[in-house]
Amino acid sequence: MYRKKLNLKIVCVFVFVLFINIFFVSCKSANTNKGIIVEKWDNFYEGNNIHFYYSDGKSPNPQQLKTKYSLDKLASTGKDDIDKSLKVSNWLNNQLKFSKNSIKTEEDSLTILEKYKKEEGTVSDREFNQIFTEAISSVGIYARIGEFRVNDAQHSKKDDFFKVSEIWSDKYKKWIMIDVVNSCYMSKSGVPLSAIEILNNGINNIEINGVKDKNKYIKKMERYFYSYTIAIDNNIHDGVKSNSYITYVPKGQLPELKTLKGYIKPTIFVNDYSLFTISPKLQYKDSQNDKTSTLMISKKNTEGKEEENPSFYVAAFKDSVMVKEFYISVNGADFGKVNNIFELKLKEGQNSVRLSENGKDAIREVIVNYKK
Incomplete structure (x- = not known):
């Protein structure tokens, strides 16, 4: 009799757990149908007549950053622009502690470095890349912040974007992506890659330089590579020239307007990546084309x-x-x-x-x- 009651209890618990699982799955399914x-x-833009803006690093803020932290001395030990960038990235990771869920701050780079030292708090990938691009521009290397975003961002279980930086390399005559948070870059057949090249090649088909566990890195990062966004105005210190962005979505895919916590900023969508290859040293000419x-x-x-x-x-x-x-x-x-x-x-x-x-x-x- 006791065994029968025990079995009945087990069956009831099993049915209850099964019901709860079905309930949550159905709720999740219903939620993903909304939005x-x-x-x-x-409406994809097919032209190439976009006026980009970049910082030359000569504004007071980047120069103060360089002076206070002797960034010119640090960068001088690098053999090329990539090596210099990685040295600055490593320095930054020694100054600050990363946490993806850190509340974003509107403070300037010098204030962030003083206020959020490793023992006093964490900062997100936004702040890491903000400080990096200012720091690297202060030593004469053009840089911009980029953003990878996941597919179906509005229904993402986790965060839906990841910030990186790109530097302009005179040696390779191209943009090269630097993952500042993880102090690494990527290449194919020994040639460093831009963010767009990484997205189009697939992270599983390229070389990852600077991380110890590549499989762990790939597992963590591969979900982000659906689209890639850069700002038209990459110079935050000399007055706002544009509040708009360019987003690359591979051919066959559709843009997304809704994100996990809101909506996209004013954005021009393209499925051709030529705009992302333009040199920051090229003087803009309005071709009216x-x-x-x-x-x-x-x-x-x-x-x-x-x-x-x-x-x-x-x-x-x-x-x-x-x-x-x-x-x-x-x-x-x-x-x-x-x-x-x-x-x-x-x-x-x-x-x-x-x-x-x-x-x-x-x-x-x-x-x-x-x-x-």
């Missing part, structure tokens, strides 16, 4: 509370400047004239946006499905 999903993106305008869709507040019916700002750009006058059609309606910017309020279900330069012919179309 803002891009279904069509006939863009064939058509391109839509730019963004949120006023990229982070914050979820909205019942999200709204986006829709603008158009051409030849590296915003278009002052264009035409928009929403959900098949007639084209309406827009001056500078248009507010799009999403309805539940499909939302289509078409762009026209003459008010008659559609040249771009985006379809977004909003699932509550």
